[in-house]
Amino acid sequence: AARKDWRVRYGSRNFRIDLLYYVFYYSGLYHVLIFAWIYRSLESLVASYAPVLQMNFLAGLPPWAQIVALIVAADFLGYWNHRIKHANRYLWAFHKIHHSQTILTAVTNYRFHIVDETFLRVWLFIPFQILGPGIEMWLWADFIMAWILLAQHSDWRWSYGRLGRVFVSPLFHRRHHST
Numbered sequence: 039a040a041r042k043d044w045r046v047r048y049g050s051r052n053f054r055i056d057l058l059y060y061v062f063y064y065s066g067l068y069h070v071l072i073f074a075w076i077y078r079s080l081e082s083l084v085a086s087y088a089p090v091l092q093m094n095f096l097a098g099l100p101p102w103a104q105i106v107a108l109i110v111a112a113d114f115l116g117y118w119n120h121r122i123k124h125a126n127r128y129l130w131a132f133h134k135i136h137h138s139q140t141i142l143t144a145v146t147n148y149r150f151h152i153v154d155e156t157f158l159r160v161w162l163f164i165p166f167q168i169l170g171p172g173i174e175m176w177l178w179a180d181f182i183m184a185w186i187l188l189a190q191h192s193d194w195r196w197s198y199g200r201l202g203r204v205f206v207s208p209l210f211h212r213r214h215h216s217t
Contacts, residue, residue, distance in 0.1 A: 059148040080163050094170030108179035119161045147191040
């Protein structure tokens with residue numbers, strides 16, 4: 039039975055589609071072709087019209103503390119971003135593409151419409167301008183968050199027990215994606 043489950047999970051057309059999303063987002067294509075322009079534009083607007091937002095709150099902290107602060111901020115903001123996408127019918131129209139995959143694998147995390155992904159990144163822009171991490175710290179936090187999200191979207195069936203009220207486990211996320 040386990041072998042059949044593996045074929046259904048990793049041999050399906052849906053898994054291949056998820057792999058294409060993974061390549062598009064994780065190879066950097068999205069960032070180079072789309073988000074770099076948006077980011078530079080937003081950065082220019084903040085520098086010209088709202089430089090007060092560049093508070094650099096994390097500047098005095100050691101690198102490990104900056105990374106932890108970024109992960110906590112990204113997780114908190116990501117949670118509310120996700121709630122809004124489920125509650126708003128216009129945003130749900132884009133986010134439901136992510137939920138169209140009900141057989142989760144690690145690469146399901148990357149099945150996002152461009153509007154959905156861009157909304158999240160723009161949503162995070164101002165708080166991260168205020169926190170002011172360097173690009174190196176953001177890359178480390180993004181790398182660690184990618185592993186957390188990969189675990190959440192995996193086919194593992196474990197939870198965090200009582201900590202599951204705060205942290206999203208693969209078991210909980212499987213229920214969130216179920217029909």
